[in-house]
Amino acid sequence: MPKCTINGKQIEVAEGTTVIEAFMKLEQNIAHYCWHPGLSVAGVCRMCMVKVEGNPKLQIACNTKVTEGMVASNEDAKVKEAVEWILGFHLINHPLDCPICDQAGECGLQEYYMTYGKYDPAMAEKKVKKKKVVDLGPTVVLDSERCILCDRCVRFTSEVTKTNELSIFNRGDHAEVGVYQERPLNNNYSYNVVDICPVGALTSKDFRFKQRVWYLKDFNTICNGCSTGCNVKAYYNENGFYRIKPVYNKEVNGHWMCDTGRDMYKFVNLEKRQTSAVKNVNGTSEEYSPIQATREIGVLLRKNVNEAAAVLTGQYTSEEYASFFATMKDFGIKDFYHWVNNPEKMEEFDGLLLRGDRNPNTAGLRAEAKKANINLRNAKDLDPKKHTLIIVAGPEVQAFYPDLQKSVDAWSKSQTLVWLSSCKNPVLFAAHWIVPMKSFVEKNGTFVNYKGIEQKIKKGTTIVGEALSLDEFAIAIKGERVDVEYTSPLGGLA
Amino acid sequence: MSRLPEPKVNWYLPAIFTGLGITMKKMLWNLGNRSKMQTLNYPEEKYDYSPRFKGTHILTVKKDGSLRCTACMLCATNCPADCITIIASEHPDPTVEKYPISYEIDMLRCVFCGFCEEACPVDAIRMGPEWQVAGKNGSNFIYGIQDLAYRPQLKGGIQTILDDGERSKAGI
Ligand code: SF4
Ligand code: SF4
Ligand code: SF4
Ligand code: SF4
Ligand code: FES
Numbered sequence: 058m059p060k061c062t063i064n065g066k067q068i069e070v071a072e073g074t075t076v077i078e079a080f081m082k083l084e085q086n087i088a089h090y091c092w093h094p095g096l097s098v099a100g101v102c103r104m105c106m107v108k109v110e111g112n113p114k115l116q117i118a119c120n121t122k123v124t125e126g127m128v129a130s131n132e133d134a135k136v137k138e139a140v141e142w143i144l145g146f147h148l149i150n151h152p153l154d155c156p157i158c159d160q161a162g163e164c165g166l167q168e169y170y171m172t173y174g175k176y177d178p179a180m181a182e183k184k185v186k187k188k189k190v191v192d193l194g195p196t197v198v199l200d201s202e203r204c205i206l207c208d209r210c211v212r213f214t215s216e217v218t219k220t221n222e223l224s225i226f227n228r229g230d231h232a233e234v235g236v237y238q239e240r241p242l243n244n245n246y247s248y249n250v251v252d253i254c255p256v257g258a259l260t261s262k263d264f265r266f267k268q269r270v271w272y273l274k275d276f277n278t279i280c281n282g283c284s285t286g287c288n289v290k291a292y293y294n295e296n297g298f299y300r301i302k303p304v305y306n307k308e309v310n311g312h313w314m315c316d317t318g319r320d321m322y323k324f325v326n327l328e329k330r331q332t333s334a335v336k337n338v339n340g341t342s343e344e345y346s347p348i349q350a351t352r353e354i355g356v357l358l359r360k361n362v363n364e365a366a367a368v369l370t371g372q373y374t375s376e377e378y379a380s381f382f383a384t385m386k387d388f389g390i391k392d393f394y395h396w397v398n399n400p401e402k403m404e405e406f407d408g409l410l411l412r413g414d415r416n417p418n419t420a421g422l423r424a425e426a427k428k429a430n431i432n433l434r435n436a437k438d439l440d441p442k443k444h445t446l447i448i449v450a451g452p453e454v455q456a457f458y459p460d461l462q463k464s465v466d467a468w469s470k471s472q473t474l475v476w477l478s479s480c481k482n483p484v485l486f487a488a489h490w491i492v493p494m495k496s497f498v499e500k501n502g503t504f505v506n507y508k509g510i511e512q513k514i515k516k517g518t519t520i521v522g523e524a525l526s527l528d529e530f531a532i533a534i535k536g537e538r539v540d541v542e543y544t545s546p547l548g549g550l551a
Numbered sequence: 552m553s554r555l556p557e558p559k560v561n562w563y564l565p566a567i568f569t570g571l572g573i574t575m576k577k578m579l580w581n582l583g584n585r586s587k588m589q590t591l592n593y594p595e596e597k598y599d600y601s602p603r604f605k606g607t608h609i610l611t612v613k614k615d616g617s618l619r620c621t622a623c624m625l626c627a628t629n630c631p632a633d634c635i636t637i638i639a640s641e642h643p644d645p646t647v648e649k650y651p652i653s654y655e656i657d658m659l660r661c662v663f664c665g666f667c668e669e670a671c672p673v674d675a676i677r678m679g680p681e682w683q684v685a686g687k688n689g690s691n692f693i694y695g696i697q698d699l700a701y702r703p704q705l706k707g708g709i710q711t712i713l714d715d716g717e718r719s720k721a722g723i
Contacts (some may be wrong), residue, residue, distance in 0.1 A: 155623075156625065157623060267639075321691045
């Protein structure tokens with residue numbers, strides 16, 4: 058275990074650690090573009106220059122291993138001058154179109170220019186013009202002029218997804234990132250290249266021009282796209298959610314997330330949501346406040362206790378299941394069903410992150426049922442004729458439930474079908490009651506992933522003020538008072 | 552809220568007569584020197600503001616008459632009254648790339664501070680010399696692209712001094 062000194066601070070690191078990793082461990086700032094902790098070392102951007110004592114020349118920290126007694130620093134004036142020149146070279150052909158660039162505000166070039174900018178550029182030649190708005194595939198757009206050829210995106214497709222769509226073509230100042238003919242960048246992890254691109258060369262088609270990044274606020278939560286439970290950051294403002302990005306978690310998702318998970322924000326915005334409770338009788342619909350509706354359902358439930366059933370999906374938090382089960386048992390309900398979207402694909406795995414079980418908390422549902430001594434039966438065996446009242450805690454992401462319509466139609470043969478849903482969907486109007494639910498960004502709780510790791514989701518904001526969580530539903534159905542807490546998207550200015 | 556303190560003196564007549572005296576003096580002076588009077592008979596007479604007066608906004612146009620604005624939203628970010636709303640979109644020409652499909656200023660919320668003009672990196676918004684923004688009850692004071700760039704007073708649009716297309720061709 059070699060010991061070294063970084064910027065005057067001592068640290069002992071494992072054999073084979075690079076100097077830049079030692080910098081990171083000590084939380085020392087060091088400029089870098091091409092090095093990424095989730096990828097191999099390329100050593101092409103030359104930004105990570107350090108001075109190693111006893112060595113006449115500056116070295117790059119990302120491709121130098123720590124040796125016993127090494128003394129390295131990037132606080133030297135020589136280092137600063139070198140990095141200034143390197144950044145100047147990176148910007149020789151840069152188009153400087155920050156005003157229209159989506160990366161502006163979170164761009165590596167802008168960030169380092171504050172410290173290492175030359176401010177009075179010495180370049181007098183004309184700029185080399187390259188292709189702009191290059192369509193790389195269904196998700197990503199390339200701007201060759203902004204690219205600094207750090208090679209991160211290329212290494213991502215060759216090392217992580219192993220799909221090798223991207224490559225660097227041509228030489229010198231004509232070098233450009235691109236895809237091969239008729240082989241677009243089209244894999245389920247493509248948006249990660251947008252995240253790792255340190256500049257605005259790769260932009261996401263989904264997010265392009267929707268917002269400037271400084272208008273967005275964010276909070277950390279867990280993706281509800283599948284049972285892996287990737288750690289993510291959700292970005293939003295008062296108009297809704299705009300994007301989701303991965304957050305590093307060694308145990309769960311590493312540095313990445315899949316493109317399926319990137320869509321999860323689309324199911325929480327107001328235009329997709331069920332905003333009030335609805336009672337459908339004989340082809341007419343009546344609107345109710347969710348709590349009032351739940352109380353009426355409670356009255357019905359008391360009358361039908363022996364013939365009632367509850368159907369659950371793995372899309373709610375463990376806390377919600379616990380309180381729902383407790384309440385239902387108090388009522389005396391005996392029949393509980395587990396609705397699985399795609400039973401044949403439950404065990405599927407794409408080899409990286411995405412799992413066939415597209416529910417974030419199947420494990421949590423099973424665990425809570427076990428704790429409450431409840432035998433969850435398969436929803437396929439549910440006979441609507443036997444039950445006069447069925448309460449379905451429906452899926453939040455309905456797109457993952459191909460048998461949604463079939464199930465609603467089948468179960469609506471029961472006398473009363475109560476459907477709890479965060480999204481609106483005309484299909485649901487076959488149900489007799491629809492109660493609006495909170496989405497995963499509007500409540501606190503726990504998701505248990507496929508491995509049994511418990512992870513907390515966080516309430517970031519309120520989108521549908523009146524929507525209930527499953528535990529609030531469980532309180533209201535008893536006829537008790539519920540205090541629905543409101544968090545303004547503007548941050549406490551409710 | 553605490554109450555105002557009781558006035559120390561209850562005599563108000565002296566103050567009233569002092570005030571009336573000043574008014575009288577000014578009126579008599581004005582009657583004697585009508586040419587030096589400070590007030591104007593607006594709207595028949597209008598004041599000549601300096602050419603740098605910050606009045607109603609103008610969105611400048613390029614040589615081909617299209618909007619100069621790149622929809623970078625820096626003006627909207629800088630606006631203290633939060634009265635600029637821009638919706639950006641993809642321009643069919645990749646060298647332009649981004650442009651506003653909707654650009655609106657709520658003139659009634661604008662405080663005419665000129666911060667938008669200062670923030671704009673490409674001389675796309677200017678504050679012009681017009682200062683009479685009149686309208687009947689219920690008029691639309693949310694100005695869109697048509698009003699801001701192509702209102703009749705601008706005679707087809709004010710040209711920008713900074714054309715990216717030309718700069719790009721010159722290799723800048
Ligand atoms: S890549 Fe960075 S520096 Fe370049 S235009 Fe985009 S934000 Fe500006
Ligand atoms: S596109 Fe971005 S990630 Fe790829 S080489 Fe260029 S700068 Fe690096
Ligand atoms: S003048 Fe000031 S208040 Fe008016 S639009 Fe511009 S920045 Fe906003
Ligand atoms: S007017 Fe200027 S600052 Fe405002 S969006 Fe357009 S280009 Fe940007
Ligand atoms: S980070 Fe070391 S050379 Fe790029």
